[in-house]
Amino acid sequence: MTQSIATPTSRPVLFVLALVLVIALVFGLRAAFEKPSTELKTALTADKTAGSVIEVVDGRRLPGTGNIQIEDELVAIQRVTKDGSPVNSGILLLGNPDRFKIVERGAAGSSAVAHAAGAAVKEPGTLFFPENFASFGDAVDGLFYLILWITGIAFILTEAFWLYCLFAFWQKPGVRAHHSDGNHKLEIIWTLIPAAILVLIALLQAGMWREMKMEIPPAGSPDVFEAETAAQQFQWNFRLAGKDGKFGTVDDVPTVGELHVPVGKKIRMTQRSVDVIHSFFLPNFRVKQDVVPGLAIPVWFDCSKPGRYPIMCAELCGLGHTKMGATLVVHEVAEFDKWLAAESDKWQGENEGQDRPDWSGGSAKIWWWWDSNPMATKYQGDSKTR
Amino acid sequence: MHLMEATDFNVTTTPWLVVLGLAVVMAAIRLGAPKFYNHYIWSQDHKMIGKQFLVSSLLWGLVGGMLAIGVRWQLAWPGTKVPGFEQLFGWTDGGAAPEHYNIMFTMHASVMIFFVIIPLLVGAFGNFVVPLQLGAQDMAFPFLNALSYWLMWPAFIFMAFSFYVPGDGAGAGWTSYPPLSETMLGDGQTLWCMGVWFVGWSSICGAVNYITTIVKMRAKGITLFRMPLTAWSIFITSILVLCATPVLGSAVTMLLMDREFGSSFFVPAARVVSESAQVTGTGQVILWQHLFWFYSHPAVYILVLPAMGMVSDMLANACQKPIFGYRPMVYSMAGIAFLGFIVWGHHMFQSGMNPALGRTFMIATMMIALPSAVKTFNWLATIYRSQMKMEVHTLAALAFVSMWIIGGLSGIFMAATPVDIQIHDTYAIVAHIHYVVFGSTLFAVFGSIYYWFPKMFGRFMNKPLAYTHMIVTFIAFQFTFFPMHVVGSRGMLRRTADPYYYGNLQGMLPVNQLMTQALLVLAAAQVILAINFFWSMYAGKRCTERNPWNATTMEWNTPTPPVGHGNFDLVPEAHRGPYGYADPAAGGDVTTQFAPPSGKPPTKGIHA
Ligand code: HEM
Ligand SMILES: [Cu+2]
Ligand SMILES: [Cu+2]
Numbered sequence: 001m002t003q004s005i006a007t008p009t010s011r012p013v014l015f016v017l018a019l020v021l022v023i024a025l026v027f028g029l030r031a032a033f034e035k036p037s038t039e040l041k042t043a044l045t046a047d048k049t050a051g052s053v054i055e056v057v058d059g060r061r062l063p064g065t066g067n068i069q070i071e072d073e074l075v076a077i078q079r080v081t082k083d084g085s086p087v088n089s090g091i092l093l094l095g096n097p098d099r100f101k102i103v104e105r106g107a108a109g110s111s112a113v114a115h116a117a118g119a120a121v122k123e124p125g126t127l128f129f130p131e132n133f134a135s136f137g138d139a140v141d142g143l144f145y146l147i148l149w150i151t152g153i154a155f156i157l158t159e160a161f162w163l164y165c166l167f168a169f170w171q172k173p174g175v176r177a178h179h180s181d182g183n184h185k186l187e188i189i190w191t192l193i194p195a196a197i198l199v200l201i202a203l204l205q206a207g208m209w210r211e212m213k214m215e216i217p218p219a220g221s222p223d224v225f226e227a228e229t230a231a232q233q234f235q236w237n238f239r240l241a242g243k244d245g246k247f248g249t250v251d252d253v254p255t256v257g258e259l260h261v262p263v264g265k266k267i268r269m270t271q272r273s274v275d276v277i278h279s280f281f282l283p284n285f286r287v288k289q290d291v292v293p294g295l296a297i298p299v300w301f302d303c304s305k306p307g308r309y310p311i312m313c314a315e316l317c318g319l320g321h322t323k324m325g326a327t328l329v330v331h332e333v334a335e336f337d338k339w340l341a342a343e344s345d346k347w348q349g350e351n352e353g354q355d356r357p358d359w360s361g362g363s364a365k366i367w368w369w370w371d372s373n374p375m376a377t378k379y380q381g382d383s384k385t386r
Numbered sequence: 387m388h389l390m391e392a393t394d395f396n397v398t399t400t401p402w403l404v405v406l407g408l409a410v411v412m413a414a415i416r417l418g419a420p421k422f423y424n425h426y427i428w429s430q431d432h433k434m435i436g437k438q439f440l441v442s443s444l445l446w447g448l449v450g451g452m453l454a455i456g457v458r459w460q461l462a463w464p465g466t467k468v469p470g471f472e473q474l475f476g477w478t479d480g481g482a483a484p485e486h487y488n489i490m491f492t493m494h495a496s497v498m499i500f501f502v503i504i505p506l507l508v509g510a511f512g513n514f515v516v517p518l519q520l521g522a523q524d525m526a527f528p529f530l531n532a533l534s535y536w537l538m539w540p541a542f543i544f545m546a547f548s549f550y551v552p553g554d555g556a557g558a559g560w561t562s563y564p565p566l567s568e569t570m571l572g573d574g575q576t577l578w579c580m581g582v583w584f585v586g587w588s589s590i591c592g593a594v595n596y597i598t599t600i601v602k603m604r605a606k607g608i609t610l611f612r613m614p615l616t617a618w619s620i621f622i623t624s625i626l627v628l629c630a631t632p633v634l635g636s637a638v639t640m641l642l643m644d645r646e647f648g649s650s651f652f653v654p655a656a657r658v659v660s661e662s663a664q665v666t667g668t669g670q671v672i673l674w675q676h677l678f679w680f681y682s683h684p685a686v687y688i689l690v691l692p693a694m695g696m697v698s699d700m701l702a703n704a705c706q707k708p709i710f711g712y713r714p715m716v717y718s719m720a721g722i723a724f725l726g727f728i729v730w731g732h733h734m735f736q737s738g739m740n741p742a743l744g745r746t747f748m749i750a751t752m753m754i755a756l757p758s759a760v761k762t763f764n765w766l767a768t769i770y771r772s773q774m775k776m777e778v779h780t781l782a783a784l785a786f787v788s789m790w791i792i793g794g795l796s797g798i799f800m801a802a803t804p805v806d807i808q809i810h811d812t813y814a815i816v817a818h819i820h821y822v823v824f825g826s827t828l829f830a831v832f833g834s835i836y837y838w839f840p841k842m843f844g845r846f847m848n849k850p851l852a853y854t855h856m857i858v859t860f861i862a863f864q865f866t867f868f869p870m871h872v873v874g875s876r877g878m879l880r881r882t883a884d885p886y887y888y889g890n891l892q893g894m895l896p897v898n899q900l901m902t903q904a905l906l907v908l909a910a911a912q913v914i915l916a917i918n919f920f921w922s923m924y925a926g927k928r929c930t931e932r933n934p935w936n937a938t939t940m941e942w943n944t945p946t947p948p949v950g951h952g953n954f955d956l957v958p959e960a961h962r963g964p965y966g967y968a969d970p971a972a973g974g975d976v977t978t979q980f981a982p983p984s985g986k987p988p989t990k991g992i993h994a
Binding site for chain 1: 465466484485487488557558559563565566569570654655670671672705706707708709710711712713714736737738741742744745748749752753755756759760762763764766767769770771772773774775776784787788791792795796798799802803804805807808810811812857861864872875876877879881882883884885887888889890892965967968969970974975
C-alpha cells in the first residue's frame with residue numbers, strides 16, 4: 001500500500017529539481033560569502049591621496065558608494081565611470097567599469113569619514129554570531145547552538161519526511177490513498193514531546209536572562225565602572241565620571257562616538273535618549289537595549305580583551321539612523337586610568353568657574369541640558385523607573 | 387513642528403478631495419448605468435466582493451513588490467538609483483537617499499500587510515469561499531460586506547498619496563514607533579495613520595459579518611464540526627480581528643492626536659527634538675508598543691490562520707485523503723488564537739519593558755509554538771500514504787508545509803530571550819517574517835488562486851505557466867530569504883539604508899547581492915502569475931463541471947460559476963463531515979459532503 005510510485009514523468013523531474021536546488025544553494029552561499037576584493041584594499045593601501053581613481057579587476061561586489069576599512073583607516077569610495085563621473089544608475093549587474101574614486105580618507109574615528117564607522121572590523125570567525133568578549137556571552141552562544149541543534153534535528157527529520165512523501169506518494173492509477181482521519185495516541189505523543197523540549201528551553205534561559213538584564217551590578221563597588229549614555233539623533237554621547245567619581249560635575253569626561261572603558265571591570269551604564277528611541281547594540285558582547293526617551297535604563301556587560309569594537313544603533317531613529325555607529329574602546333586598566341585622569345583634568349580646566357559648563361563639542365549641549373533640566377533630573381540615575 | 391503648533395490640521399486636502407471625487411464618480415455611475423453599478427461597483431454579492439478584493443490586492447501586490455525591489459536594490463548596490471523610481475515617485479536620488487529608503491521599507495510592509503495579505507485572505511477568499519462552503523446564499527449582512535470593501539478605498543487613496551504629499555512619506559517603519567513617528571515632519575505619516583484607521587474599519591465590518599454568517603447561516607447538516615477548515619479558520623480569524631483591531635484603531639487615533647492636536651499620549655517628559663524647543667509631555671513612549679503589538683501579534687496570525695485553513699482543504703484534495711486529525715486541527719487553531727493574545731510582549735523584549743515581564747511573555751511564546759507544531763505533524767501525516775494528484779494546488783500546499791516548518795522553527799530562537807538580544811532588529815527577523823508570510827501564506831494564496839479560480843470565473847488557469855510560476859518562485863524564494871538568517875545573526879541590522887557603513891558588515895555585500903538577484907528572478911515569476919491570472923479570466927480554458935477537482939466540500943455543489951445571487955441550484959444539505967476522501971464506505975472513493983446518503987451510511991472515523 002505504501003509502495004505508490006510517482007508518475008513516470010514527475011519523479012525524475014522533481015528529483016533533478018531538488019538536486020539543482022540543493023547544489024545551487026550550497027554553491028551560491030559559498031560563492032556569496034567570499035570576501036570583497038582584497039585587490040581593492042591593496043590598491044587603496046598603496047594609493048594615498050583623496051581624489052584619485054583606482055581600477056580593480058573585479059570590484060563588482062563593492063557598493064556604488066561606501067566606506068572601506070583598511071587597517072586603522074577609513075576610506076570613502078565612489079564608483080565612477082571612465083570620465084570620473086559617479087555611476088548612479090544602478091545597472092551594475094552588467095559589466096560596469098570597476099573604477100573607484102577615493103572621496104575621503106581619514107583615521108578611524110576621525111570626523112573625516114564619520115565617527116568610528118566600523119572602526120573595529122571583526123571579520124566574523126564564525127558562521128553565525130560574531131566573536132564574543134563578554135563573560136555572559138558564552139552561555140548565550142551555548143543556548144543559541146543548543147537551539148540550533150534541536151531545531152536542526154527537528155528540521156531535518158520533518159523535512160526529510162516531507163521529501164520522502166514528495167517522492168513516494170504520487171498518484172498511481174487504480175490505487176487508493178490509505179484511509180485514516182486521525183490517531184489519538186500519535187496526537188498525544190507529538191504534543192507532549194515538543195512541549196517537553198520547549199519547557200526545557202524555557203527553563204534553561206531563565207537564569208541567563210536574569211543575569212543579563214535584571215541583576216545589574218550595583219554602582220559603587222570596586223569592580224564596577226560606571227558610564228552614561230545620552231543617545232541623540234544621530235550620535236552617541238557618552239559621559240564618564242571624572243576623578244571625583246561623580247556625574248554632573250565639571251570634571252566629567254564627555255565623549256562623542258567613542259566609549260572608553262577599562263578591561264575586565266563590570267561596566268554599568270545608564271541609557272537615556274533625548275529625542276527618539278535608539279538601541280544600544282554591542283554585537284560582540286551580546287548586549288542590546290532600546291534607549292527610550294523618558295526612561296533611564298541600566299545595562300551592564302564586561303569585556304575580556306582590550307581593543308576596538310563596534311557599537312551599533314539597532315532601532316530605526318530617522319534619516320541618519322543608518323550612520324549612527326560608534327566605537328567601544330577597551331583599554332588596559334593602567335592605560336585607562338592614565339587616560340581618564342588626563343581627560344578629566346582637561347575638561348575641568350575648561351569648565352571650572354563657568355556658571356554653566358559650556359562644554360564644546362557635539363555632546364556639550366546635551367549634557368548641559370540634561371543636568372540643568374528639572375524634568376530630566378526627575379529621571380537622573382534613577383534606574384527604578386523601569 | 388506639529389507637536390507645538392497643534393490644532394492646525396495641516397494635511398493637504400487633496401487626498402480628501404480624491405475620496406470625495408471617487409464618491410461622486412460612483413454616484414454618477416449609479417445614475418447613468420445602474421445595472422453596471424449594482425453588479426460591478428456596489429455589488430452586495432459576496433462572490434463579486436471577493437473578486438473585487440482579489441483584484442485590488444493583486445494590484446497592490448505589484449506596488450508592494452516593487453518597493454521590495456527598491457529596498458533590496460539599495461542593499462545590493464547602495465547609493466545607486468533604482469531604475470524607474472525617479473520617474474515614479476519624483477525622487478531625484480532614485481531611492482538612494484536614506485529618507486527614501488525608509489519610506490520604501492515602511493510602505494513595502496504596510497502595503498503588503500494591510501493591502502495585500504489581510505484583504506486577500508479574509509476579504510477575497512473568506513468572502514468567496516466561506517458562504518459557499520456553508521451552503522449559504524450570501525453573507526449575513528450584504529450591505530456591510532460591500533461597505534467593508536469600499537472602506538478600503540479611502541485607505542488606498544491616503545496611502546498612495548502619502549508618497550507625494552509635501553514633506554516626506556511615512557518612514558518610521560510599519561510599526562511606526564513614537565516618538566519618531568511623531569517627529570516625522572511630512573504629512574505622509576499622518577496619511578499613513580488615516581489609512582490604517584480605515585483598513586481597521588474595513589476589517590471590523592468584515593469580522594462581524596463572518597462571525598454572524600458562520601454562526602447563523604450554515605445550511606442543514608453543516609454542524610460546526612462539519613465545517614471545512616477554511617471556514618473554521620476564517621471564523622477564528624474573525625474573532626481575532628474583532629477583538630484586536632479596535633485596539634489598533636485607538637492607538638493610531640492617539641498617534642494622530644499627538645501629531646496633529648497637541649496631545650501627549652506617547653510624548654515623554656524631557657525630550658528635545660532636533661535641537662528645537664524642548665517638548666514635554668506626560669505620556670509613555672512604550673505604551674504605543676504595547677497597544678500596537680496587542681493588535682499586531684494577533685495580526686500576524688490573522689496573516690496565517692486563513693492560509694492554514696485553505697491549505698488544509700487543498701491538501702486533503704491534493705492527497706485524496708482526509709485531513710489527519712480534523713479536531714486537533716480546529717483545537718490548535720483555537721489555541722493559537724487564544725495564546726496569540728498573550729504573547730505580544732515578545733516583540734518588546736529589548737524595548738525597556740520590565741525584564742521580569744519579558745520572562746512571562748517568553749513562556750507564553752514557547753507555548754504558542756506547540757499548537758503550530760501539532761498542525762505541522764498533522765499535515766505531514768495527511769501527506770503520508772496518500773495519493774497525490776499532480777495539480778498546481780498540490781505543489782502550493784506542499785510548499786506551504788515545508789516553508790512553515792522553517793518559519794516556525796526560527797521563531798523558537800526569537801522566543802529564547804537571551805538569544806533574541808542578539809537577533810532582534812536584524813535580518814534574522816526579516817527572514818522569519820518572510821518564511822511565514824511569504825513562504826507560507828503567499829504560497830497558500832497562490833494555491834488558492836489556482837484552486838478556486840475555476841469556481842470564480844468559470845475558466846481554468848493555464849497549467850504550464852502555473853507550474854513554472856510555482857517552481858521558479860519556490861526556488862528563487864529560498865535564495866532571496868534563506869541567507870537572511872545567516873547575515874542577521876552575524877549582526878546585519880534591518881532598516882539601515884547603508885549597512886556597509888559598519889566595518890563589521892562590509893563582508894556581507896556579496897551575499898546581499900545574491901539575495902537581490904534572486905529577488906529579481908522571484909519578481910519576474912510574479913509577472914507570470916499576473917499575466918496568467920488576467921489572461922485566463924477572459925481566455926482561459928472553460929470549466930463547465932461543477933467539481934473539477936473532485937473535491938468534497940459544499941462550494942463544489944454549485945454550478946460553475948455559481949448562479950447569480952443565491953449561489954445554489956440544488957438545496958444545499960450536508961450529510962457528513964467535510965473530508966470524505968478515500969472513504970471506505972464508498973470502496974475507497976470520494977464521497978462529497980453533499981452526496982445524498984445511499985443505503986450504506988459512510989463509516990465514521992475516530993474524529994468524524
Ligand atoms: C516580493 C518579495 C518580498 C521581498 C523581496 C521582501 C523584502 C523585504 C525586505 C528587504 C525587508 C526589510 C526592509 C528593511 O531592511 O528594513 C522587508 C520587510 C518586511 N516585509 Fe517584505 N518582502 C517581500 C514580500 C513580503 C510580503 C508578501 C509581505 C507580507 C506581509 C512582507 C512583509 C514584510 C514585513 C512585515 C516586513 C518588516 C518591515 C519592517 O518592520 O520594517 N514582505 N521585506
Ligand atoms: Cu538609530
Ligand atoms: Cu509576535
